[in-house]
Amino acid sequence: xxxxxxxxxxxxxxxxxxxxxxxxxxxxxxxGKAKNLKNRVLxxxxxxxxxxxxxxxxxxIFDMETIVVRSELEAFLLESELIxxxxxxxxxxxxxxxxxxxxxxxxxxxxxxxxxxxxxRIYSTRTKKLKRATYYGPFPADGLTxxxxxxxxxxxxPYCEYYGSSLKQHVQRGRACLYHHIGLxxxxxxxxxxxxxxxxxxxxxxxxxxxxxxxxxxxxxLKMKQLSDSLQFEEALEIRKLLDKIxxxxxxxxxxxxxxxxxxxxxxxxxxxxxxxxxxxxxDHVPDRIECYDISNIMGDWAxxxxxxxxxxxxEKSQYRRFRIKYTKGISDFGMMTEIMKRRIKHDxxxxxxxxxxxxxxxxxxxxxxxxxxxxxxxxxxxxxxxNDFFMRKINDKWRxxxxxxxxxxxxxxxxxRDEAHRFAxxxxxxxxxxxxxxxxxx
Numbered sequence: 001x002x003x004x005x006x007x008x009x010x011x012x013x014x015x016x017x018x019x020x021x022x023x024x025x026x027x028x029x030x031x032g033k034a035k036n037l038k039n040r041v042l043x044x045x046x047x048x049x050x051x052x053x054x055x056x057x058x059x060x061i062f063d064m065e066t067i068v069v070r071s072e073l074e075a076f077l078l079e080s081e082l083i084x085x086x087x088x089x090x091x092x093x094x095x096x097x098x099x100x101x102x103x104x105x106x107x108x109x110x111x112x113x114x115x116x117x118x119x120x121r122i123y124s125t126r127t128k129k130l131k132r133a134t135y136y137g138p139f140p141a142d143g144l145t146x147x148x149x150x151x152x153x154x155x156x157x158p159y160c161e162y163y164g165s166s167l168k169q170h171v172q173r174g175r176a177c178l179y180h181h182i183g184l185x186x187x188x189x190x191x192x193x194x195x196x197x198x199x200x201x202x203x204x205x206x207x208x209x210x211x212x213x214x215x216x217x218x219x220x221x222l223k224m225k226q227l228s229d230s231l232q233f234e235e236a237l238e239i240r241k242l243l244d245k246i247x248x249x250x251x252x253x254x255x256x257x258x259x260x261x262x263x264x265x266x267x268x269x270x271x272x273x274x275x276x277x278x279x280x281x282x283x284d285h286v287p288d289r290i291e292c293y294d295i296s297n298i299m300g301d302w303a304x305x306x307x308x309x310x311x312x313x314x315x316e317k318s319q320y321r322r323f324r325i326k327y328t329k330g331i332s333d334f335g336m337m338t339e340i341m342k343r344r345i346k347h348d349x350x351x352x353x354x355x356x357x358x359x360x361x362x363x364x365x366x367x368x369x370x371x372x373x374x375x376x377x378x379x380x381x382x383x384x385x386x387x388n389d390f391f392m393r394k395i396n397d398k399w400r401x402x403x404x405x406x407x408x409x410x411x412x413x414x415x416x417x418r419d420e421a422h423r424f425a426x427x428x429x430x431x432x433x434x435x436x437x438x439x440x441x442x443x
Contacts, residue, residue, distance in 0.1 A: 008064055011047065012038040015068045018078045019092075020064040030057055031082045033075035033140075037066050048294030057090045060184070064081060067263045076149065080139045091140070100126065100138035101146050107132040112168060117195050120202040121163040121186075122338055124150065136209045149353040156245040157205040158189035160198055173345050174335075204242075216245060244406050269409065276410030277354070280402065281380060281393065287353035291344075292413075293367075294358040294421035305340040306425035310417055319349075333359075334366045341370035350385055354378060358418050360385035360392050361399060368394060384418050 017037045034040030044050070044058055066278045083091050106120050124146040125241040128135055139146065139244045159178065162170055169187035170177065179185035186197035208216045220239050225235040235344050262268065290310045297303035303325035309316045323343060328335040337357070355376075357363045364383040383392035391414075392400040404411035 005061070005063060008066075012041055012066065013068055015036045016070070016072050016075045017066050020030065020065045020067075020082070021061045021063070021088075022056070023060045024062040024417070026063070026302050027059055028082075028086045028088050030088050031079055031086065033072075033079040034260060035075070037068070037071050041066070042429040047147060055092070060090075065263070069268075070266055072148070074145075075077065076139060080137060083140060084138075100140050102126070102128065102135045102137035102139070103146070103150065103209065104130065104136070105202060105209075108163060110168060112171060117192065119167075119195060119198060121161075122150065122153075122159060122202070122205065122392065134206065139302055152183050153205060153208070156242070157201045157208065158184050158186050159201055160185050161190055186225070190414050208246075209351075217371045240286060266268075273313040273409040273413045276408050277413070280404055280408065280410050281354075281382065281391075283353070283380065286354070289350060289352045290354045290356055290417060291352040292356035292358070292414075292417040292421040293337065293340060294418070295333050295340075296422070296425035297325070297331070297333075297336070302334055304425050305336060306421050307340075307344065308417055308421045308424055310413065313413060313418060315416070321349075334362060338365055338366050338370050339366050341430065345371060345374055351376065355379055355381045355412055356417055356421075357383045358385075358421060359383050361375065361377055364392055364394060369376050382414070384414055389415055 014036050016035050018033050018043050020028050021036060025030050033085050069078060080131040101124050105120050108118050108119055110117050171191055174190060176187060177185055177189050182185045186201055187194040188198040202430040213339055220243055224236045256418060278286045290388055292308050294306050302361050304322040310320040323335050323340050325339060328339050357367055360383050364381050387390060393400050401405060
């Protein structure tokens, strides 16, 4: 094994990403994705027989590069982009007919009460033999990753998962499905009057898959301006809402070509998050560590609290902590938050640069009181409150509401922290509830 390659193998990150293998002529011969780059790449070089084709691949590896990304989904998208761009020899040689998947949008006809309607459905497939279908891909991916990709798109462009006779039965019953109630279906199953909404969303989804983020956003922004200029403000507002969803998707999942242009993109984005927060809150330094707190309880029972942490702009799950409320009696979120903060500052954990609290003025006030006259009182306290996810701070005895653009990376990160704290607290609450319920049944 070549010493340069040995050095790179020693320094592999335990992060999701894409790896590229080169031959002695500096030509890319294989592209792969991994949830954990270190584990996946090292598996190629263990002294076990891996089959003739993989053995031939390993024998021709002269050098390698890795591109770190933020999620399995991004690795999945980037791998597909790089394979299509470079057509590596061993990606072609190693694949079989079932290795690659496609996202497909297929049109079909549905007849209801003598009237024929043309509708579309979206799903994943590993063949290209269907009629009236448009294919996107191929993606060398497992089924789970493909499902995650479709789930992310559905949050932006809601669509009905029922089709054919199944959809017809739902329409005849006129009963909304669960997905309609949570905003992931336009109500197609409620009646034919909503078929147009389904097709409109599928049209937007087709455009998005064909043109990508940038062209889709430019097109929607132009439509919004035209509607606003013609005083069609309600229609313009609907497009504004759609743009907000796309901005969230854009800051959550990065485009493959962005990684191609800048292999250090993830680190740059994490730093940008921190810089955005410094500017947003007027801090005198770039914040590194952020701690976020949330409470979970039902009528005061099984009350729990959570602390989730980010450092350097990324979640640090090994530093999460959970609290079972011990001393606060009754239903008092303020009392519970006070208890958590007083217990937290007794621990010799690294001090944060920001305390993020799920709540508004009341929650921030009790935290300020909890850390008063302690070394923690100099730490900025920021509340994030619904329905608009604005921020609340007290500066020089004056309360300030801080609003951020939804495309702001720092804003997105604090929302991510808040949601993570809520999930973590709720999960512990459920564990305690189930444990005590089970023990009660046993007794």
